[in-house]
Amino acid sequence: MAIIERPTPVLDIPALPAAPPAITPSRTFGALKRPVASTGWKSWLFTVDHKKIGLMYGATALFFFIVGGLEAVLIRLQLAAPEGKVLNADLYNQMFTMHATTMVFLFVMPMAAGFANYFIPLQIGARDVAFPRINAFGFWCFLGGGIVINLAWFLGGAADGGWFMYAPNSGPVFSPSNGIDFWALGLQIAGIASLTGAINLIVTVLNMRAPGMSLMKMPVFTWLVTVVQFLLLFAIPVITVALFLLTFQRSFGAQFFDVAAGADPLLWQHLFWIFGHPEVYVLILPSFGIVSEVLPVFSRKPLFGYPFVVFSGAAIGFVGWGVWAHHMFASGLGPVSVAVFSVATMAIAVPTGVKIINWTLTMWGGKLVFSTAMKFAVGLILLFTIGGLSGVTHSVAPSDTQQTDTYYIVAHFHYVLFGGSVFGLFAGFYYWWPKMFGKLLNERLGSLNFWFMVIGMNLTFGPMHILGLQGQPRRMYQWTEARAGEGFFNIAFWNLVASIGSLVLTLGILFFLINIVVTARSKVRAPLDPWNARSLEWMTSNPPKEHNFDSIPKVEHLDEFFHRKYEEDPVTHTMRGVATAEQVLAELERNADPHIHMPSPSYWPLVLAVGLPVIALGVIYSTMVAIVGGFIVLYAIYGWALEPATAVASDFDTPSTNGHAVSTTHG
Amino acid sequence: MTTETIEGTHLETEQEHGMSTRGYIVVALILAAITALEVSTYYVDFGPLFLPSLIVMMVVKFVMVVSFFMHLRFDNKIFSWLFYSGLLLAVGVYVAALSTFHFFLR
Amino acid sequence: MAETTTHDAHVSSTGLSNVKLGMWLFLGSECLLFGGLISTYMLYRGRVSDGPTPEQIYDIPFTSVSSFVLLMSSLTMVLAVSAAQKKDDRGVNLWLTTTALLGATFVGGQVYEFTAFYNEGLGFSTSLFGSSFYTLTGFHGVHVTVGIIMLLALVAINKRSSVPGSKSETVEMIGLYWHFVDIVWIIIFTLVYLIPV
Numbered sequence: 001m002a003i004i005e006r007p008t009p010v011l012d013i014p015a016l017p018a019a020p021p022a023i024t025p026s027r028t029f030g031a032l033k034r035p036v037a038s039t040g041w042k043s044w045l046f047t048v049d050h051k052k053i054g055l056m057y058g059a060t061a062l063f064f065f066i067v068g069g070l071e072a073v074l075i076r077l078q079l080a081a082p083e084g085k086v087l088n089a090d091l092y093n094q095m096f097t098m099h100a101t102t103m104v105f106l107f108v109m110p111m112a113a114g115f116a117n118y119f120i121p122l123q124i125g126a127r128d129v130a131f132p133r134i135n136a137f138g139f140w141c142f143l144g145g146g147i148v149i150n151l152a153w154f155l156g157g158a159a160d161g162g163w164f165m166y167a168p169n170s171g172p173v174f175s176p177s178n179g180i181d182f183w184a185l186g187l188q189i190a191g192i193a194s195l196t197g198a199i200n201l202i203v204t205v206l207n208m209r210a211p212g213m214s215l216m217k218m219p220v221f222t223w224l225v226t227v228v229q230f231l232l233l234f235a236i237p238v239i240t241v242a243l244f245l246l247t248f249q250r251s252f253g254a255q256f257f258d259v260a261a262g263a264d265p266l267l268w269q270h271l272f273w274i275f276g277h278p279e280v281y282v283l284i285l286p287s288f289g290i291v292s293e294v295l296p297v298f299s300r301k302p303l304f305g306y307p308f309v310v311f312s313g314a315a316i317g318f319v320g321w322g323v324w325a326h327h328m329f330a331s332g333l334g335p336v337s338v339a340v341f342s343v344a345t346m347a348i349a350v351p352t353g354v355k356i357i358n359w360t361l362t363m364w365g366g367k368l369v370f371s372t373a374m375k376f377a378v379g380l381i382l383l384f385t386i387g388g389l390s391g392v393t394h395s396v397a398p399s400d401t402q403q404t405d406t407y408y409i410v411a412h413f414h415y416v417l418f419g420g421s422v423f424g425l426f427a428g429f430y431y432w433w434p435k436m437f438g439k440l441l442n443e444r445l446g447s448l449n450f451w452f453m454v455i456g457m458n459l460t461f462g463p464m465h466i467l468g469l470q471g472q473p474r475r476m477y478q479w480t481e482a483r484a485g486e487g488f489f490n491i492a493f494w495n496l497v498a499s500i501g502s503l504v505l506t507l508g509i510l511f512f513l514i515n516i517v518v519t520a521r522s523k524v525r526a527p528l529d530p531w532n533a534r535s536l537e538w539m540t541s542n543p544p545k546e547h548n549f550d551s552i553p554k555v556e557h558l559d560e561f562f563h564r565k566y567e568e569d570p571v572t573h574t575m576r577g578v579a580t581a582e583q584v585l586a587e588l589e590r591n592a593d594p595h596i597h598m599p600s601p602s603y604w605p606l607v608l609a610v611g612l613p614v615i616a617l618g619v620i621y622s623t624m625v626a627i628v629g630g631f632i633v634l635y636a637i638y639g640w641a642l643e644p645a646t647a648v649a650s651d652f653d654t655p656s657t658n659g660h661a662v663s664t665t666h667g
Numbered sequence: 668m669t670t671e672t673i674e675g676t677h678l679e680t681e682q683e684h685g686m687s688t689r690g691y692i693v694v695a696l697i698l699a700a701i702t703a704l705e706v707s708t709y710y711v712d713f714g715p716l717f718l719p720s721l722i723v724m725m726v727v728k729f730v731m732v733v734s735f736f737m738h739l740r741f742d743n744k745i746f747s748w749l750f751y752s753g754l755l756l757a758v759g760v761y762v763a764a765l766s767t768f769h770f771f772l773r
Numbered sequence: 774m775a776e777t778t779t780h781d782a783h784v785s786s787t788g789l790s791n792v793k794l795g796m797w798l799f800l801g802s803e804c805l806l807f808g809g810l811i812s813t814y815m816l817y818r819g820r821v822s823d824g825p826t827p828e829q830i831y832d833i834p835f836t837s838v839s840s841f842v843l844l845m846s847s848l849t850m851v852l853a854v855s856a857a858q859k860k861d862d863r864g865v866n867l868w869l870t871t872t873a874l875l876g877a878t879f880v881g882g883q884v885y886e887f888t889a890f891y892n893e894g895l896g897f898s899t900s901l902f903g904s905s906f907y908t909l910t911g912f913h914g915v916h917v918t919v920g921i922i923m924l925l926a927l928v929a930i931n932k933r934s935s936v937p938g939s940k941s942e943t944v945e946m947i948g949l950y951w952h953f954v955d956i957v958w959i960i961i962f963t964l965v966y967l968i969p970v
């Protein structure tokens with residue numbers, strides 16, 4: 001949206017977006033005029049506003065969370081009793097493959113991307129990201145990729161090779177449906193979202209910080225998400241190569257994984273896990289960041305050892321590149337490789353341990369407020385630690401060869417992914433909901449949400465440790481009574497417990513969905529600063545105005561917002577309040593920038609992104625379709641290249657002369 | 668080789684503004700000369716020096732294009748950091764992966 | 774700093790341009806893309822279950838010439854960048870066009886090479902060597918082609934002189950991309966063509 005906003009003397013706390021100023025379409029060189037709608041569906045479709053894009057990421061990811069969750073429940077129903085009949089073997093394979101793909105690539109990653117999009121500019125005091133149009137393009141790629149991957153359900157069956165799609169199982173001989181083709185091409189498209197997003201956010205963080213916001217004054221969430229973007233920047237191209245090889249093999253007859261022709265199927269494993277291990281940090285670090293924001297706020301204390309949290313985050317990002325082969329201990333790598341990767345893996349537990357210690361010490365002696373957000377944050381610390389410990393047991397290669405491909409592994413990664421990543425994201429929902437929507441999520445429902453999720457999660461995944469150590473293989477579509485064993489280790493009993501647990505878990509998530517509806521219906525608006533928060537994103541109205549800050553704050557402290565509200569008493573050395581959040585905001589508003597240019601909406605990101613799934617379908621079905629897709633892409637690039645990122649000054653209600661171009665806008 | 672002699676002469680003077688047209692042409696000539704040398708390994712037997720010399724020449728060419736034509740030498744260090752971390756990471760992980768296939772022992 | 778472009782008067786924390794930072798990040802990321810493709814080729818170059826071996830079909834003199842052409846296109850590209858910084862529009866167009874022509878010569882050479890190899894019995898699915906050779910060099914060729922399209926588009930836009938943003942920075946960015954494609958070929962030329970299996 002391109003607007004010029006003039007300061008209004010009154011403070012509007014539940015700020016609704018300012019009335020859209022009259023805008024005329026500008027001259028474009030492509031065929032389409034610039035979109036101008038600032039309300040209604042068009043304002044979402046063509047938006048380049050980082051907050052709207054963040055919300056679209058979030059909403060889409062939530063949808064995929066439900067899809068992936070239902071797939072998981074089907075898996076558990078199938079395994080609840082011996083000789084399950086809910087799914088046949090083929091559908092079962094599709095189900096666990098798509099469950100994992102959906103959860104990893106279409107829920108956790110984009111949900112974190114949504115939070116990053118929404119909150120990084122706010123946390124560093126910027127008005128948008130560095131490349132707003134590329135940002136929009138990224139979102140549409142993610143959506144397009146998600147659709148392509150799932151389209152396969154309706155076109156002959158979804159991917160069925162497991163989420164890491166090992167060769168030669170992924171070849172056309174073993175998986176004749178088009179599922180894996182959709183999977184590879186869809187992930188390729190979704191990968192574009194991650195890659196462009198990574199470049200965009202790194203440039204944003206490097207270049208668009210408010211004056212005074214040095215790197216070591218940035219909030220931890222911003223820091224850890226930046227580490228994630230570097231991981232994505234360098235890991236996505238690796239999976240891109242792997243997926244291209246796979247597509248070329250399946251669609252064009254290349255031989256990359258064809259053992260008969262002398263290929264080495266381990267090549268796929270290497271490429272996948274060079275990407276895959278950094279990827280697990282991509283999944284967890286945003287949640288670590290959220291927790292590092294939530295814990296100090298609800299402990300009423302600054303984060304303990306901020307530099308340690310930051311540097312251990314960066315260390316994880318670095319060491320995470322040297323351990324990928326721990327996923328391949330059972331593949332015959334040879335003793336030297338196994339030893340090297342085993343030791344490296346043990347080392348990586350250290351920076352993670354540092355974080356856990358820092359969080360614990362943050363809470364130590366604090367005035368703890370157990371809001372739902374805080375409960376999820378504490379839940380993360382406990383559950384992630386359990387998952388981390390079982391993780392250390394896999395780093396010992398001989399022990400791992402016993403555990404790999406059993407339910408013990410399934411238990412492990414759900415403790416870190418569900419207990420870690422997902423709990424962190426839920427902490428983020430409850431913490432930031434008032435910022436995004438101006439209303440607080442209901443705390444009573446929140447409590448139900450939390451407790452059902454913790455109990456459900458432990459019931460589901462706890463018993464899987466036992467099942468795995470008893471030898472129940474992962475990805476097995478049925479088990480038989482005859483081989484269930486007896487006594488405490490009877491796998492029939494524990495399978496049933498796990499399945500019941502998954503229903504409890506489902507109830508927990510249902511409470512969250514109910515909470516969203518209840519909150520949306522409620523008339524009560526959240527106070528400006530409901531949690532007595534510390535970082536810059538709270539120094540805006542709820543939800544923030546289109547241009548975020550009336551005037552860009554000058555940053556002097558880590559936890560700048562807190563330091564504007566509180567000062568240290570020179571005598572007693574305690575903090576005493578000097579300003580309310582309203583006063584801090586009013587101060588910003590008084591100094592409002594007279595002219596604010598925001599980047600203008602554009603059709604091209606959407607058009608460009610639409611071309612990609614068309615190409616994907618073309619690769620699978622017919623070259624003609626791919627060519628059409630190619631033309632859409634070319635057309636969109638042409639229009640995009642010729643469209644200025646910000647509409648020219650004459651497009652605004654009053655031409656600006658000394659317009660202070662705040663947003664650097666080269667989409 | 669001709670590389671050292673010319674390299675020293677033009678660099679320091681041009682630090683501030685990238686390089687002069689003459690400077691660029693000199694770099695290109697050096698690159699061309701190295702390429703000729705590379706190709707000559709195909710015709711002349713370099714003995715045990717064959718592999719190391721090819722690798723060294725490749726690296727020299729690479730670094731020259733990056734430093735002079737892409738201006739990394741004159742630009743802000745941050746660009747070098749970003750690019751070379753990608754490059755070194757790539758070399759690191761792929762060399763490690765290839766060595767698990769005993770690639771370098773063959 | 775060499776960066777002398779007068780750019781939208783925006784404040785940036787590092788004082789550097791967003792686009793340029795973004796471009797370098799992208800190139801850093803591309804290192805891992807080509808690294809993966811090159812490693813795949815290196816692993817598979819000797820695996821010829823069927824069809825010709827590398828030694829049998831590589832035409833070193835021919836490839837040397839086309840490598841040389843691409844290398845020289847880096848010189849003309851850098852001259853275009855330097856003309857753009859001097860606001861010498863005619864120079865920019867001249868050198869951009871030359872660069873595009875040299876690039877096109879290279880791609881033409883590649884098309885010729887592929888056809889020749891194909892006629893000598895090396896198809897995409899003939900052997901692991903064939904699959905990985907065509908994939909690697911094909912990816913590179915596509916990168917060059919994209920570069921040519923950008924160069925020609927820039928020349929066309931320059932003629933209408935309606936480029937959004939700063940012209941000299943756009944030339945510089947395309948230049949970075951072009952040189953990158955060139956250095957990838959420097960590696961491919963040595964590892965793929967000159968070092969025998």
Ligand code: HEM
Nearest residue numbers: 069072075096100103104108162163417418474475476502
């Ligand atoms: C809704 C709660 C969830 C339940 C009940 C659940 C259940 C399961 C079960 C039973 C399996 C094993 C299938 C088999 O090996 O036969 C599985 C696999 C998996 N799940 Fe979940 N899961 C849940 C949430 C998640 C989340 C949030 C993530 C990631 C962020 C995730 C990631 C995975 C992965 C990566 C696999 C491995 C799939 C494969 O073997 O290829 N799950 N899940």
Ligand SMILES: [Cu+2]
Nearest residue numbers: 277280324327
């Ligand atoms: Cu790992």
